[in-house]
Amino acid sequence: MMEKMIFGRYIPGDSFIHKLDPRSKLMFVFLFIAIVFLANNAVTYALLLAFTLIIVLFSRIRLYFLINGLKPIIFLLIFTFLLHIFFTKEGDLLWKWQFIEVYEEGLRQGIFISVRFLVLVFITSILTLTTSPISITDGMEVLLNPFKRFKLPVHELALMMSISLRFIPTLMDETDKIMKAQMARGSDVSTGSMKERIKAVVPLLIPLFVSAFKRAEDLAVAMEVRGYRGGEGRTRYRQLKWDWRDHTVVLILVIVAALLWWLRS
Amino acid sequence: MNEIMALQDVTYTYSPEETNMRKAVESMSFSINDGEWIAIVGHNGSGKSTMAKLMNGLLFPQEGQVRVLGESLNEENLWAIRSQMGMVFQNPDNQFVGATVQDDVAFALENNGVPFEDMVVRVQESLAQVKMDGFLNSEPHHLSGGQKQRVAIAGALALKPRILILDEATSMLDPQGREEVLATIHQLREDTHLTVLSITHDLEEALLADRILVMNKGRKYAEGTPAEIFARGQELVELGLDLPFSLKMGKLLLVEDLELKEEHMSEEELVKDVWTSNFNK
Amino acid sequence: MDIELQQVGYAYAKGTPFEKRALVDVNLRIPSGSYQAIIGHTGSGKSTLLQHLNALLKPSEGTVKIGDLEIHAKKKAKNLKPVRQKIGIVFQFPEHQLFDETVLKDIMFGPLNFGVPADEAERRARELVKQLGLPDEVLEKSPFDLSGGQMRRVAIAGVLAMEPSVLVLDEPTAGLDPRGRQEIMDLFHKLYIEKGLTVILVTHSMEDAARYANRVAIMHDGRCVMSGSPEDVFGDEQRLAEYRLAAPRVVRLQRKFEALLGAPLSRLCLTEEELAIEMGRVVRGERDSV
Numbered sequence: 001m002m003e004k005m006i007f008g009r010y011i012p013g014d015s016f017i018h019k020l021d022p023r024s025k026l027m028f029v030f031l032f033i034a035i036v037f038l039a040n041n042a043v044t045y046a047l048l049l050a051f052t053l054i055i056v057l058f059s060r061i062r063l064y065f066l067i068n069g070l071k072p073i074i075f076l077l078i079f080t081f082l083l084h085i086f087f088t089k090e091g092d093l094l095w096k097w098q099f100i101e102v103y104e105e106g107l108r109q110g111i112f113i114s115v116r117f118l119v120l121v122f123i124t125s126i127l128t129l130t131t132s133p134i135s136i137t138d139g140m141e142v143l144l145n146p147f148k149r150f151k152l153p154v155h156e157l158a159l160m161m162s163i164s165l166r167f168i169p170t171l172m173d174e175t176d177k178i179m180k181a182q183m184a185r186g187s188d189v190s191t192g193s194m195k196e197r198i199k200a201v202v203p204l205l206i207p208l209f210v211s212a213f214k215r216a217e218d219l220a221v222a223m224e225v226r227g228y229r230g231g232e233g234r235t236r237y238r239q240l241k242w243d244w245r246d247h248t249v250v251l252i253l254v255i256v257a258a259l260l261w262w263l264r265s
Numbered sequence: 266m267n268e269i270m271a272l273q274d275v276t277y278t279y280s281p282e283e284t285n286m287r288k289a290v291e292s293m294s295f296s297i298n299d300g301e302w303i304a305i306v307g308h309n310g311s312g313k314s315t316m317a318k319l320m321n322g323l324l325f326p327q328e329g330q331v332r333v334l335g336e337s338l339n340e341e342n343l344w345a346i347r348s349q350m351g352m353v354f355q356n357p358d359n360q361f362v363g364a365t366v367q368d369d370v371a372f373a374l375e376n377n378g379v380p381f382e383d384m385v386v387r388v389q390e391s392l393a394q395v396k397m398d399g400f401l402n403s404e405p406h407h408l409s410g411g412q413k414q415r416v417a418i419a420g421a422l423a424l425k426p427r428i429l430i431l432d433e434a435t436s437m438l439d440p441q442g443r444e445e446v447l448a449t450i451h452q453l454r455e456d457t458h459l460t461v462l463s464i465t466h467d468l469e470e471a472l473l474a475d476r477i478l479v480m481n482k483g484r485k486y487a488e489g490t491p492a493e494i495f496a497r498g499q500e501l502v503e504l505g506l507d508l509p510f511s512l513k514m515g516k517l518l519l520v521e522d523l524e525l526k527e528e529h530m531s532e533e534e535l536v537k538d539v540w541t542s543n544f545n546k
Numbered sequence: 547m548d549i550e551l552q553q554v555g556y557a558y559a560k561g562t563p564f565e566k567r568a569l570v571d572v573n574l575r576i577p578s579g580s581y582q583a584i585i586g587h588t589g590s591g592k593s594t595l596l597q598h599l600n601a602l603l604k605p606s607e608g609t610v611k612i613g614d615l616e617i618h619a620k621k622k623a624k625n626l627k628p629v630r631q632k633i634g635i636v637f638q639f640p641e642h643q644l645f646d647e648t649v650l651k652d653i654m655f656g657p658l659n660f661g662v663p664a665d666e667a668e669r670r671a672r673e674l675v676k677q678l679g680l681p682d683e684v685l686e687k688s689p690f691d692l693s694g695g696q697m698r699r700v701a702i703a704g705v706l707a708m709e710p711s712v713l714v715l716d717e718p719t720a721g722l723d724p725r726g727r728q729e730i731m732d733l734f735h736k737l738y739i740e741k742g743l744t745v746i747l748v749t750h751s752m753e754d755a756a757r758y759a760n761r762v763a764i765m766h767d768g769r770c771v772m773s774g775s776p777e778d779v780f781g782d783e784q785r786l787a788e789y790r791l792a793a794p795r796v797v798r799l800q801r802k803f804e805a806l807l808g809a810p811l812s813r814l815c816l817t818e819e820e821l822a823i824e825m826g827r828v829v830r831g832e833r834d835s836v
Binding site: 162166214226 | 321323344347348352354356358359360361362363364365367368371372373374375376377378379380381384385388404405406420421424
């Protein structure tokens with residue numbers, strides 16, 4: 001069951017996008033989400049779409065993974081598209097059947113909204129597909145560093161995050177083991193009535209919690225023994241390198257933003 | 266031989282308020298010399314794990330003192346002394362902090378403020394020492410128990426400690442993993458002058474040691490070389506320990522009226538003795 | 547209850563880019579009442595195999611027959627729950643599955659899930675606690691207040707309380723000290739004899755397999771590569787070495803002795819006691835002839 005959850009997962013590679021510093025990728029995604037809303041006509045949406053597809057190309061990620069990323073929101077996308085098709089009544093009438101009327105503007109808006117969804121999902125998927133979770137954490141830690149002066153415990157949050165990430169596969173394996181052990185005793189979370197399935201969650205959660213606490217305790221001791229005393233005086237092993245690729249990407253984004261501003265109506 | 270670590274009349278109890286509870290460790294005096302491999306053996310609950318924690322300052326004794334590298338362990342010198350000691354625990358997953366192998370080995374170095382360039386070199390060296398240098402970017406859930414423990418050893422070695430403590434480091438491993446870890450320690454001792462303290466109930470591990478300390482119910486039961494200790498035979502079995510195969514076999518053969526010159530720790534010696542003492546006369 | 551695997555194959559995440567093959571063309575028959583040992587390195591497919599024994603996993607290829615129930619790769623499997631009561635699996639580190647408020651409730655959990663009336667479940671729990679050498683007081687304690695060894699026994703009791711006819715043990719001695727190991731294996735042997743269970747022991751220990759099992763199967767790279775009586779399997783040291791396995795210590799010692807003797811002993815000895823007796827016989831034979 002767990003193996004099937006592959007959407008959004010990191011796929012290692014050495015494409016141009018993979019080699020970017022996580023900071024530039026994070027900033028890119030944040031800014032991109034903002035500039036998406038600049039588009040409001042066919043030209044600007046086409047530009048957005050083309051730009052996104054070029055990024056996808058440069059990432060060398062198989063389309064299979066991106067399509068998987070769309071799956072969760074496909075209904076939302078179709079629903080919004082149809083909403084516009086049927087209820088936006090402006091422009092020329094394109095098609096009529098009994099009481100259903102499709103207007104030009106409805107079609108336009110429907111397509112625009114869909115492109116917006118697509119583009120947002122693809123870009124954020126590219127982020128998680130080309131950047132390991134630990135790189136994302138590192139990028140965020142450095143970007144949030146300035147906030148230390150506002151008493152934000154940036155180092156502690158980043159360390160918590162990186163340890164939690166490291167344990168996700170381990171905990172998933174353990175969940176599977178406990179589930180199987182309880183299934184072998186007749187308790188199944190995946191079958192039976194709603195009531196039965198909810199009851200079956202307890203013998204799964206309690207052992208997980210107990211083991212998680214034990215892990216935390218053991219880890220704390222191990223960390224102390226290895227000299228951990230908080231963030232003061234710590235050096236960094238994982239270094240981030242900002243190079244020409246990152247400059248390029250930021251520059252291109254600025255150009256695209258400018259183009260969108262200029263071409264919008 | 267000079268002393269590198271010692272306990273002097275150490276007593277520790279987990280619940281000092283309860284007067285009826287048996288003490289975890291009682292009136293313990295034991296010393297370890299520089300470069301020795303010491304095994305502390307005993308049944309579960311004999312106090313052997315408590316010993317490891319006392320030696321590393323994770324616990325402080327109610328009575329007596331713990332001396333490491335000539336100094337009596339206390340709150341002030343704790344961190345400095347800790348950087349001279351490496352410790353590997355029982356659960357391979359619950360001490361693996363880093364996202365990848367090299368990140369985990371670097372953890373202790375980061376904590377001690379080691380500069381980046383030095384870190385890179387030391388991580389590489391430590392991993393080479395445990396033969397895991399081909400796994401720099403491997404993630405823990407893709408590694409076997411034996412591999413994770415070797416990474417833990419590398420992490421401990423990165424600070425170039427004088428002492429390595431293995432707290433039941435092989436008890437959760439499969440036979441292959443155990444072999445890998447013991448071979449690694451053996452090799453390390455040949456290459457460096459590392460003092461090793463291993464808390465274990467694994468026979469093979471204890472046999473590799475220079476000296477064994479047997480614990481029973483919080484007290485020292487016996488200390489000596491493996492040959493001296495295992496010569497006690499049945500006593501050890503009653504304490505919940507195991508005897509080497511050749512020793513057990515030897516005793517059974519005596520029951521069957523075979524003649525044997527002496528007790529043996531290895532199968533080769535046993536077979537030779539059986540042959541020369543009973544055939545070929 | 548006979549168990550049979552016919553050309554069973556299994557792949558994790560089949561059809562995705564992360565597909566990983568765990569079992570290939572496994573053929574194994576475990577007759578009712580046998581004590582079957584399954585030996586293999588980590589990664590040989592042992593754990594995947596044992597999950598097929600109580601239908602926790604459905605084969606990707608082939609057929610699994612558990613008593614009258616047949617589970618085919620292509621067909622949809624129904625009504626699997628009763629199988630889980632008849633085949634009890636004690637997983638590795640079973641103490642990790644404990645969860646209930648009291649030991650009594652935890653042991654009763656399994657049988658209650660299979661429709662056993664509460665008073666009967668309680669009776670079984672109380673009896674098992676005795677059989678497993680635990681003091682009566684533990685019944686009212688929280689399982690988390692017990693020592694590791696006690697927790698393991700409680701977990702085992704929880705599986706035995708379902709009164710399965712087949713008991714599958716996945717490395718039951720993992721993490722235990724020598725005394726603990728001895729006690730647990732003796733306990734299972736006693737249950738095997740007294741209750742006539744079929745026992746399937748998944749283990750790394752050639753010695754345990756030699757001492758307790760009457761059938762041995764070797765798993766390697768997802769295949770069942772050797773299968774037969776302990777004498778057949780452990781006698782073939784050369785083949786075992788191909789799979790990076792060593793014969794049990796007793797067998798190795800016997801071979802060393804036979805090399806000096808220049809002749810084989812009358813049988814392959816599977817325990818220290820047997821070997822001592824055989825070697826004794828040879829020595830007395832020799833002495834008598836001198």
